[in-house]
Amino acid sequence: MTDITLYTSVSCPYCHAAKALLTQRGLNFTEIDVSTNDAARAEAQARSQRRTVPQIFAGEQHIGGFDDLQAWFARQG
Template sequence: MTSITIYTTPACPYCVAAKALLKRKGVTFAEISVDENPALAKSLRERTGRRTVPQIYIGEHHVGGFDDLRALDDAGNLDAMLMSHSSVN
């Protein structure tokens, strides 16, 4: 099964909100903190074109940040995406 990965920093309120939304959905995810790894942060910026966290991947699909994740949920598309890519608890 495909995994969910969220790149974060500890003090980021949007990271906290994104993780809470995913937890409410009952899915497991891998959290990778980029705050003390400049090379990883640079690689993530190059890969996503974004300088902010969180950056969320469902499988190989780059969802974007918290606002993007919430927009998917508000549109009713997040549950289907999560069901097709991960195991729901």
């Protein structure tokens, strides 16, 4: 599977749900906490063109947020 990158913040329930879903699926991911890292937040916004978290990428493909991740898994089968 492609490398998965997950931009998160500590107080975001959807971030926790996305991490739990990825873990449940047995997938490794790199988590980048943007809570106190302005450069990482700017990177996430530049890559996704969105201001919310989580923002999830499979390689360079932007999956989106938690709802998008669930839909992506549904399409994968």
